[in-house]
Amino acid sequence: MANHRVLILGGGFGGLYAAQALKHAPVEVTLIDKRNFHLFQPLLYQVATGSLSPGEIAAPLRSVLSRQKNTNVLLGEIVDIDPAAKRVMLKDGAAVEYDSLIVSTGSQSAYFGHNDWRVWAPSLKSVEEATMIRHKILLAFEAAERTSHPEERRAWLTFLIVGAGATGVELAGALGEIARHTLKHDFRSINPADARILVLDSGKRVLGTYPEDLSRKAERSLLKLGARVRTGVMVTCVDADGVIVKTGSGEERIRSHTVIWAAGVAVSDFGRQLVKRTGAETDKSGRIKVRPDLTIADYPEIFVVGDLAYALSGDGKPLPGVAQVAMQGGGYAAKAIVQRIEGKRDIKPFHYFDKGDLAVIGRAAAVANVFGVHLSGFIAWLVWLFIHLMYIVEFQSRVLVFIEWGFLFVTFNRGARLITGTAAERSVDPT
Amino acid sequence: MANHRVLILGGGFGGLYAAQALKHAPVEVTLIDKRNFHLFQPLLYQVATGSLSPGEIAAPLRSVLSRQKNTNVLLGEIVDIDPAAKRVMLKDGAAVEYDSLIVSTGSQSAYFGHNDWRVWAPSLKSVEEATMIRHKILLAFEAAERTSHPEERRAWLTFLIVGAGATGVELAGALGEIARHTLKHDFRSINPADARILVLDSGKRVLGTYPEDLSRKAERSLLKLGARVRTGVMVTCVDADGVIVKTGSGEERIRSHTVIWAAGVAVSDFGRQLVKRTGAETDKSGRIKVRPDLTIADYPEIFVVGDLAYALSGDGKPLPGVAQVAMQGGGYAAKAIVQRIEGKRDIKPFHYFDKGDLAVIGRAAAVANVFGVHLSGFIAWLVWLFIHLMYIVEFQSRVLVFIEWGFLFVTFNRGARLITGTAAERSVDPT
Numbered sequence: 013m014a015n016h017r018v019l020i021l022g023g024g025f026g027g028l029y030a031a032q033a034l035k036h037a038p039v040e041v042t043l044i045d046k047r048n049f050h051l052f053q054p055l056l057y058q059v060a061t062g063s064l065s066p067g068e069i070a071a072p073l074r075s076v077l078s079r080q081k082n083t084n085v086l087l088g089e090i091v092d093i094d095p096a097a098k099r100v101m102l103k104d105g106a107a108v109e110y111d112s113l114i115v116s117t118g119s120q121s122a123y124f125g126h127n128d129w130r131v132w133a134p135s136l137k138s139v140e141e142a143t144m145i146r147h148k149i150l151l152a153f154e155a156a157e158r159t160s161h162p163e164e165r166r167a168w169l170t171f172l173i174v175g176a177g178a179t180g181v182e183l184a185g186a187l188g189e190i191a192r193h194t195l196k197h198d199f200r201s202i203n204p205a206d207a208r209i210l211v212l213d214s215g216k217r218v219l220g221t222y223p224e225d226l227s228r229k230a231e232r233s234l235l236k237l238g239a240r241v242r243t244g245v246m247v248t249c250v251d252a253d254g255v256i257v258k259t260g261s262g263e264e265r266i267r268s269h270t271v272i273w274a275a276g277v278a279v280s281d282f283g284r285q286l287v288k289r290t291g292a293e294t295d296k297s298g299r300i301k302v303r304p305d306l307t308i309a310d311y312p313e314i315f316v317v318g319d320l321a322y323a324l325s326g327d328g329k330p331l332p333g334v335a336q337v338a339m340q341g342g343g344y345a346a347k348a349i350v351q352r353i354e355g356k357r358d359i360k361p362f363h364y365f366d367k368g369d370l371a372v373i374g375r376a377a378a379v380a381n382v383f384g385v386h387l388s389g390f391i392a393w394l395v396w397l398f399i400h401l402m403y404i405v406e407f408q409s410r411v412l413v414f415i416e417w418g419f420l421f422v423t424f425n426r427g428a429r430l431i432t433g434t435a436a437e438r439s440v441d442p443t
Numbered sequence: 444m445a446n447h448r449v450l451i452l453g454g455g456f457g458g459l460y461a462a463q464a465l466k467h468a469p470v471e472v473t474l475i476d477k478r479n480f481h482l483f484q485p486l487l488y489q490v491a492t493g494s495l496s497p498g499e500i501a502a503p504l505r506s507v508l509s510r511q512k513n514t515n516v517l518l519g520e521i522v523d524i525d526p527a528a529k530r531v532m533l534k535d536g537a538a539v540e541y542d543s544l545i546v547s548t549g550s551q552s553a554y555f556g557h558n559d560w561r562v563w564a565p566s567l568k569s570v571e572e573a574t575m576i577r578h579k580i581l582l583a584f585e586a587a588e589r590t591s592h593p594e595e596r597r598a599w600l601t602f603l604i605v606g607a608g609a610t611g612v613e614l615a616g617a618l619g620e621i622a623r624h625t626l627k628h629d630f631r632s633i634n635p636a637d638a639r640i641l642v643l644d645s646g647k648r649v650l651g652t653y654p655e656d657l658s659r660k661a662e663r664s665l666l667k668l669g670a671r672v673r674t675g676v677m678v679t680c681v682d683a684d685g686v687i688v689k690t691g692s693g694e695e696r697i698r699s700h701t702v703i704w705a706a707g708v709a710v711s712d713f714g715r716q717l718v719k720r721t722g723a724e725t726d727k728s729g730r731i732k733v734r735p736d737l738t739i740a741d742y743p744e745i746f747v748v749g750d751l752a753y754a755l756s757g758d759g760k761p762l763p764g765v766a767q768v769a770m771q772g773g774g775y776a777a778k779a780i781v782q783r784i785e786g787k788r789d790i791k792p793f794h795y796f797d798k799g800d801l802a803v804i805g806r807a808a809a810v811a812n813v814f815g816v817h818l819s820g821f822i823a824w825l826v827w828l829f830i831h832l833m834y835i836v837e838f839q840s841r842v843l844v845f846i847e848w849g850f851l852f853v854t855f856n857r858g859a860r861l862i863t864g865t866a867a868e869r870s871v872d873p874t
Contacts, residue, residue: 048581065496074629084631087585106589150479154518158537198505200515 015040015082016353018346019100019110021090021282023050023073026116026318026338031083032076033346038353041083042108044100048072048087054335054400056136057179060145060272061186062194070139090117090282093289095311112313112349115286116342119319119333122278122297129250133271136179145272149187152270153195156202163267169207170268172255174247175275176213177220178371181230183272184211185373188237193375209239210266212257213275214246219379221332222369226379229388233373247275277333283320290314295322295330304361306345315348317341325364340364370396446471446513447784449777450531450541452521452713454481454504457547457749457769462514463507464777469784472514473539475531479503479518482570485766485831488610490573491703492580492617493625497570521548521713524720526742543744543780546717547773550750550764553709553728560681564702567610576703580618583701584638588630594698600638601699603686605678606706607644608651609802612661614703615642616804619668624806640670641697643688644706645677650810652763653800657810660819664804678706708764714751721745726753726761735792737776746779748772756795771795801827 016039020027023045031043052069059066074085089103099109121135134141134148149171156168171187173180191207198204211218211234217227218234218241231241242257249256254268279298287294292308293301299322300308306323308314318338323331331337344362351359368382370392378392387395447470451458454476462474483500490497505516520534530540552566565572565579580602587599602618604611622638629635642649642665648658649665649672662672673688680687685699710729718725723739724732730753731739737754739745749769754762762768775793782790799813801823809823818826 048585065498067496072629074626078628085629086589087582151518154479158517158519195505197509198503198516 016349017042017109017111018114018349019044019108019112020114020116021045021100022116022118022280022318023047023085024053024116024118024318024338025335026118026342027114028073028076028342029339030114030116030317030342030346031080033343034082034350035080037082037346037350039082039112039349041080042086042110043073043077043083044086044088044090044102044108045073046087046089048074050076051139056139056142057182057186059139059142060136060183061149061190062146063186066139066143092285093282095290095314098313110313112315112352114315114317114342114345114349115283115320116316116318116338117280117282117320118338119277119279120281121273122276123250123273124247124276126250129273132250132252133174133273135273136183148270148272149190153199153202153204153207155269157199158201165202166208167254167267168269169202169204170254170266170270171207171209172266172268172271173209173211174213174250174255174271174273176211176215176218176241176243177274178369180211180213180274181218181234181371181373183274184209184234184239184241185237185377188234188239189374192238205238207238209237211239211241212245212247212255213241213243216243218243219369219371222371222379223381223386226381226386226388230371230373230379233377233379233388236377237374277319279320286314286316305348305359306341306362315341315345317345323362323364325366331364334369336367337364370399372396447780448473448540448542449545449780450475450539450543451545451547452476452531453547453549453711453749454478454516455484455547455549455749455769456766457549457773458545459504459507459773460770461545461547461748461773461777462511464774465513465781466511468513468777468781470513470543470780472511473517473541474504474508474514475517475519475521475533475539476504477518477520479505481507483831487567487570487573488613488617490570491567491576491614492621493577494617497574501570523716524713526721526745529744541744543746543783545746545748545773545776545780546714546751547747547749547769548711548713548751549769550708550710551712552704553707554681554704555707557681560704563681563683564605564704566704567614579701579703580621584626584630584633584635586700587633589632596633597639598685598698599700600633600635601685601697601701602638602640603697603699603702604640604642605644605681605686605702605704607642607646607649607672607674608705609800611642611644611705612649612665612802612804614705615640615665615670615672616668616808619665619670620805623669636669638669640668642670642672643676643678643686644672644674647674649674650800650802653802653810654812654817657812657817657819661802661804661810664808664810664819667808668805708750710751717745717747736779736790737772737793746772746776748776754793754795756797762795765800767798768795801830803827 018039018041020030020043023043028050031041034041049070049072055069058064077083077085090100091103092101099107101107121137123129134144136142152168156165159165173184187209191204195204218230219227245257245259247255248258250271254266255271256263256265290308290311300316300320301322302316306315306317318341319333325331348359370380372378377389378396380387380392380395449470449472451461451474454474459481462472465472480501480503486500489495508514508516521531522534523532530538532538552568554560565575583599587596590596604615618640622635626635649661650658676688676690678686679689681702685697687694687696721739721742731747731751732753733747737746737748749772750764756762779790801811803809808820809827811818811823811826
């Protein structure tokens with residue numbers, strides 16, 4: 013008898029954890045991703061701010077799964093699916109069949125329908141974007157140093173972050189540290205600490221999904237690093253000159269050459285294709301409404317996990333798009349597939365075990381809500397450090413990141429401050 | 444009295460060491476580079492083969508020189524010089540004046556007059572090229588895994604390195620290790636150890652500038668790692684399908700999709716401009732013939748150091764284009780400038796202190812010629828390790844690289860095996 017074929021789409025948290033959970037299962041696993049590595053996305057903002065190199069938060073998928081003999085890794089881009097024939101199609105024309113499918117293709121950034129903003133305001137979704145943001149930040153300081161025009165200098169030293177969720181807050185904190193500490197002695201004409209860092213959000217407070225006391229503490233920590241939060245403002249335009257925001261009292265232009273997008277997300281392109289082929293229901297941001305066992309209606313062999321899934325927690329609230337949800341979802345799907353093969357009938361629905369929320373704001377400061385306990389400051393930072401290190405996939409990366417952070421903590425220096433690629437080849441034009 | 448203005452062009456070994464040697468001098472130093480970082484070029488092949496991340500072998504120039512108050516770092520590309528007016532021109536239109544000039548703009552790779560080969564055979568001169576080579580190598584294994592066509596598989600698993608100098612030998616050794624050890628368990632259809640690694644050179648032996656016994660030992664070490672050397676062959680064509688070589692007995696095509704260029708070098712673009720403006724004499728590869736004090740004839744205030752200079756050693760032989768020569772040259776120029784300011788008359792000519800040569804061939808194997816003593820194997824590797832670590836500029840990088848190598852040594856794993864950028868976005872097409 014041929015083995016049951018499990019196909020996993022996407023090597024993020026959901027896909028990788030599903031694959032690992034199937035290590036000893038009597039199945040043939042194929043994992044397809046268009047990248048050859050798993051990315052530890054929660055630390056991507058540290059690549060963008062020059063603390064870590066991309067290699068330190070990524071692990072080659074083949075390497076992670078190399079000793080798992082029932083698993084095959086395929087580098088390729090999935091473009092379509094035929095759910096009746098149980099088959100997905102790759103961009104290069106190849107087709108892969110499955111008996112069970114786990115879709116974990118994640119999300120991408122969305123610009124409220126203004127995709128033209130992307131060119132001015134990169135988001136933090138890929139290694140390439142993180143590197144580009146790093147270049148933008150460093151080049152802005154260089155340009156400020158070069159220009160003698162006070163207004164231009166101010167525009168170069170203004171950093172705007174759109175979105176005050178965890179990513180926006182973490183970015184703002186790291187930027188504040190760069191300006192206040194890391195670059196302290198590096199320039200001759202400017203004082204990097206003059207940098208103006210603004211976090212813009214249309215909501216009422218930062219970290220809107222956290223308890224209110226932690227939001228307040230996060231905002232205070234940001235202020236200490238020179239990063240100001242402006243809530244209740246709606247970004248209505250992003251261009252070469254900065255942004256236009258709508259406030260309670262009218263419109264306002266904020267001049268800046270460095271805008272970073274940390275706001276909306278949308279589902280992956282393949283996610284949309286899957287909806288088209290299966291007729292699955294979605295929420296308004298395009299996430300697929302799954303059944304309590306994370307499968308799509310009418311297709312019990314298709315599991316959707318992670319950011320692409322719209323799943324409900326025990327108390328009826330939609331689960332957030334965080335790593336924990338994806339990991340637990342991937343593990344659940346793997347287990348459910350094995351139980352079905354074993355002939356088990358009453359498979360329990362997916363239950364998300366919420367361990368809490370964590371956001372770090374610069375050096376030795378964080379806010380955390382762990383099992384309902386609210387922590388802040390150094391303690392929260394230690395918790396954050398511990399949890400994140402534990403989850404970094406490869407042993408080597410874990411130790412290196414730890415050491416690099418140790419240095420960073422002591423020295424405020426950031427080792428990965430390179431400007432590479434085409435942006436570096438054009439010389440800085442501060443006009 | 445205004446301070447004497449020293450302008451340094453290029454932040455490589457020559458320029459950086461010149462700047463550091465001027466730390467306590469009564470001069471105003473400006474260092475201009477088009478990149479914001481100093482690159483530890485001798486380890487670039489480790490970035491190309493996935494052992495190190497770019498951030499680990501680079502140090503931001505501003506950070507290295509931040510505490511040096513008499514020194515200003517400028518990010519910009521120099522395009523021209525007016526030696527009569529003592530002024531250089533930047534791409535963005537700015538001009539910078541000097542009293543003394545140290546030119547250390549280095550070399551670039553040359554393709555024997557066939558610049559169209561560059562697209563098929565990247566060289567190892569910049570971080571971008573190193574990253575691109577890494578992508579090519581990793582994607583070749585991916586493509587070999589995907590294709591079912593034996594001849595195509597063989598072409599994907601054939602890696603050609605043109606040039607058997609230190610760079611070529613080190614690359615071949617690292618590639619051999621990847622194929623034999625690092626990727627050992629990662630694939631299901633291919634055996635990475637089947638990879639064919641060929642080093643092509645028109646000379647008689649590998650490491651032509653080393654003593655003959657070390658050449659033989661290097662070749663033997665390479666063979667152990669599955670890398671074969673073919674000397675006496677001239678590459679006459681490089682294209683999408685591999686290379687054509689001319690041997691003693693005729694022409695031969697070697698099919699490969701991964702060709703790496705480690706052969707000729709030419710001077711930088713600014714170097715050519717400098718020759719045009721000063722009428723300086725050059726050797727046949729364009730290097731500027733300098734006087735015994737490293738200045739250009741008729742321009743005693745212009746020093747040329749590093750790869751751009753054609754300087755002679757005590758016994759009349761031209762000095763090689765290695766880091767040591769550039770560092771010592773930069774230090775000499777700085778000292779000479781200070782002595783002139785102090786009114787000293789009989790400034791000694793530049794004397795190169797040759798500490799020897801070193802090339803590493805994979806794990807715990809190297810060849811070295813240290814003060815005339817020939818070393819090989821593990822001992823030579825330890826010497827190499829020690830010397831290289833000592834020269835890595837930043838403390839942080841030094842420790843990290845050391846630890847990363849420790850892991851690599853124990854585990855054969857390579858942490859920086861990422862395929863990023865556009866090459867990663869196109870899916871692998873093994874046809």
